Every structure is written in C-alpha cells, then in structure tokens.
Amino acid sequence: MLELKTLRKQLRQQRRAVTRTQQQHAQQAVLQRLIRLPKFQYAKKVGMYLHAFGEIHTHRIIEYCFAHSKQVYLPMICNMNQHLVWVQITPQQYRQRRFAHHRLGMQEPRTSRGKHISHLDLVLMPLLACDTHGTRIGMGGGYYDRTLASAPQHPYRLGIAHDFQLIHTRLPRENWDQPVDALLTPQHFLQFKRTLKR
Template sequence: MNMDLKALRKSLRQQRRAVSKFQQRKSEHDVLKQLSQEPRFKTAQKVGVYLHAFGEIQTRLIIQKCFASGKQVFLPMICNMNQHLVWVQISQRQYHNARFSHHPLGMQEPMASRGLHVSTLDVLLMPLLACDQRGTRIGMGGGFYDRTLASAPHTPYRIGLAHNFQYLSNELIRQPWDQPIHLLITPSARYRF
C-alpha cells in the first residue's frame, strides 16, 4: 500500500470516529430518506447490511425499515476458511435481542455456523472509508467485500453508505481486485456510477 493511501485511510478513520452522536443520528435519518427513494432498494426482497461499529453510517433505522417493509435482512459473517463474507439471515427478534457474537476484528456477527453466498442478495449495503466519482471504494483494509464480490461480479446491486466527507472529488487508483459500487448514498446526495 502506498503512503498516500495509508495516510488517507488514517485521516478518514479519524474523521469518521470524530462524528458526534447528534450528527451520526442526523446522518442516519438523512441516509435512510435517500435510500427509501431508491427504486432498487424499494423492490429488493433480500438485503445485505452491516452492523455499524467504527463510525460508519449507522444502520439501525435501515434494518428496522427493512423489517417493517417485509424485506429479509442478511448480515455478514467472515468465513474463516477462505476469508470471504457469507450472509446470514436474521429475524427481527434476533436483531432486537442483539443475538450476535463479537469478532476479533471488532465487529459483531450473527451467531450461525453457515451463511449464504453474496449472489443470493438483491441489494448489498456496504460500509466504506472513501469513494470517488467512478465508484471506486476504499474499505477498512481487510479486503473482505472485494474478495467476496469478486466471486459474483454482476450481483447484487451494490450501494455504499457514507458521510458527506467520504465522497472524494479526486480519482482513486483502482486496483485489479477492487470491486466498485453502483451507487453511493450520503446524507445529502446520491451518486450513480
């Protein structure tokens, strides 16, 4: 990884963690409003979504909206054998009872022994550190989403969720393994790629 990308990651992590609780709640509401108007999300039945843990756009209201709309909700779980993500369907009860295990990397995962391939999903809501005007996404650095999506390049519809400052006007260097997103939603805009 070049030093510029390392410095960018560090800076964006710090900015994301510095977002106040009030601003996080406001951003969550604004992103949900943007997402609710998105046709691909409206018609999706199987939605993959992350549990926020590191200052990302919070997903509590999105998950509640999915359940209220009769959508099936799937959470990512890291498969230790190949370091890909698999997707585990959760119930509303599981979510409200917070029936999750703590992964060593710091995030929560559903408690399950098996999950489904990402191609099962209609829409995938993805966290990120940054995204440029071509849909190139910088994640946290583990490569889990890139590895997973490389095995299903045409599905599902990929939507990145980000704070306004995470959308970059300058172009990022896209590596051969990088999996771009189709749409970025921020509290103030939607960007299609």
C-alpha cells in the same frame, strides 16, 4: 492520486469524531434518500452491516426493512476462505442483540452457515472512501473485494457513507478492487457505470 495511507488515517479519525447527534441526523437523511430508490424499493433480500467503526448507523434502515417485509442479511467472515457469507436475521435476533463479537471489532450473527452474496438483491456496503468513479476504499481487510469478485453481476452494490467520505480526487484502483454501483450519503446520490469482469 492521493496517498492512501494518509487518507485512511485521516478518514478513520473523521469517522471517530462524528458525534451521536450528527450520526442520528446522517442516518435519518440516508434512510430518507434510500427509501426513494427503486433498487431498494424492489429489493426483497437486503445485505446490511452492523456499524462498529463510526460508519453511517444502520439501525433505522434495518428496522425499516423489517417493517416493510424485507429480509435482512448480515455478513459473517468465513475463516476457510476469508470471504463474507450472508446470514438472515429475524427482528427478535436483532433487537435482542444475539451476536458474536469478532476479533476485528465488529459483531456477527451466531451461526456456522450463510448464503453466497449472489443470493441478495441489494447489498449496503460500509466504506472508508469512495470517489466519483465508484472506486471504494474499505477498511483494508479485503473481505468485500474477495466476496464481490465471485459475484460480478448480482447483487446491486450500494455504498453508504458520510458526506466527507466522498472523495473528488480519483482514487487508485487495483485489479482486485471491486467498485460500487452507486454511493449514497446524507446529501448525495451518485450512480456509476461498472464494467463487469467476466
């Protein structure tokens, strides 16, 4: 088992050290793999994140979705229950960057209402680390875990990460940790068998 605190610190540093050129190459490689996946091809409603902390950039993926008539949804933190709700954005909203800055450092849609995550067909999730069993380590806020716990069967959960975020040592998984269905990196695509909790 890895010491999680040390791993989190190390991976945060590695993500911050990724150069703009490396990000562009990684983003393009992920997009090329993503568009070949049937789960993405058939998805009409796609949950996405706006990169803010060195994650794989999502700009080209978002623009691809718009170009291929897919609905793009972005997460917004619901202050009442600390879950994520999902807000559909238009190409105009996205290109004009009409977002609000959240105190945690990311941008959110400017609205008071959103959809439950089960409304989506596919959610592309950021992460700090993922192992070869689908255990995902997030930023520590627990927002995705709380949200996904209320939607055990839908949508399909696809982690998006840099290659160095794929950990080959088994990560600890707590009862509340929500695994992903698959992980996509510039060089890898891994699918996992997820046991559904009823």
